[in-house]
Amino acid sequence: MDEITTFTTIAALYLLWTSDTRRRVNRRRRFWVHTILRRRTELGEYHRLIQELRLDDGRFQRYFRLNVAQFEDLLARVGARISRQDTNYRRSISAAERLSICLRYLATGDSYRTIANSFRVGVSTVSMIVADVVSAIWDCLVGEFMAVPTTEEWRSIAEGFEERWNFPLCCGAVDGKHVAIQAPANSGSQFFNYKGTFSIVLLAVVDAQYCFRVIDVGGYGRTSDGGILANSAFGRALRSGTLHLPADRPLPGADHRGPQPHVLVADEAFPLRRNLMRPFPGRTLPRDRRIFNYRLSRARLVVENAFGILAAQWRMYRRSLEVRTQVAEKCVKATCVLHNFLRKTTPGTMGNLPACEVEPLPGLGRLAANNAAREAVRVRETFAEYFSAEGAVPWQPSV
Structure with a gap:
């Protein structure tokens, strides 16, 4: 009788633990994409403000430290390295937007959370983008612009x-x-x-x-x-x-x-x-x-x-x-x-x-x-x- 009681108690505790785990998982996964981030292409900084800044080269340069022509030149050099493929579930962030996020971080030093809120992307997304893009910038430019002198x-x-x-x-x-x-x-x-x-x-x-x-x-x-x-x-x-x-x-x-x-x-x-x-x-x-x-x-x-x-x-x-x-x-x-x-x-x-x-x-x-x-x-x-x-x-x- 004691063995049956013990087994029943263990089973009940296991069921309680698994149900609590499911609730926590469901709570974490309630949003596949947060409602604020879903409107990135409508209200995100890249899709609104930056597109307007392209019409004013001076303001664009103060924002990114590069003028429009230099931005496009840099994008042509690193675009292939920083592009990501679309999937069946979502569209990838474009190379131009990824470069914009990285340059904005370098130009301001703002926290990842501030950059993420401005561009309406996740904080972890900004973290990965900055690390990837700065590596690509160095690898693609060093040979032409900072090679060891002969x-x-x-x-x-x-x-x-x-x-x-x-x-x-x-x-x-x-x-x-x-x-x-x-x-x-x-x-x-x-x-x-x-x-x-x-x-x-x-x-x-x-x-x-x-x-x-x-x-x-x-x-x-x-x-x-x-x-x-x-x-x-x-x-x-x-x-x-x-x-x-x-x-x-x-x-x-x-x-x-x-x-x-x-x-x-x-x-x-x-x-x-x-x-x-x-x-x-x-x-x-x-x-x-x-x-x-x-x-x-x-x-x-x-x-x-x-x-x-x-x-x-x-x-x-x-x-x-x-x-x-x-x-x-x-x-x-x-x-x-x-x-x-x-x-x-x-x-x-x-x-x-x-x-x-x-x-x-x-x-x-x-x-x-x-x-x-x-x-x-x-x-x-x-x-x-x-x-x-x-x-x-x-x-x-x-x-």
């Missing part, structure tokens, strides 16, 4: 720095930018930076026209810029001499100083190397070293300016990214290649750039010391002597 291209970059920034044999300016993110789960202090926020690091090499030529994304926020460079593929290539920089050549008008290497310019956070110049450390410096620091900082401003343009254009950099670290890295890479895409497809952005001046450096506090190889020290001394002699510019006496 020796000839490095030489062309050096000519640009000499012409615009009065720094010969310079193949780029290097710096790192912290991109704020929400603290990843179980990450400890790896992403916690000196600013008191959590971040990943964008390390970039920028040319004289404010275009990104090499980037490394995903370094831990706690790591210094020098450490990020050392751990990156670019840094390893620079150390091993496999970056295909042009051969050594004399500085303009200074053949007697002998051939000098092509260099990159950086701030005091980076080490001094034969192909990587950083400022002279110290508070009180001889005039030739002050001039060198001034000229180096003037050339190095291009990378700071490029970061400023990037953050002003893609407002996601003004917020803390509330996405997975892998997605944040893809978003950063996509905005960098889009930055180059816009600069090279917008008339006037590549030719008429204003030259920037910087304040003299002697008033700065002591710069950090950094041991360097003798060859690197000799190269920096040669550049310093050159900038005070054959390579002097008219405004230097005030430095």
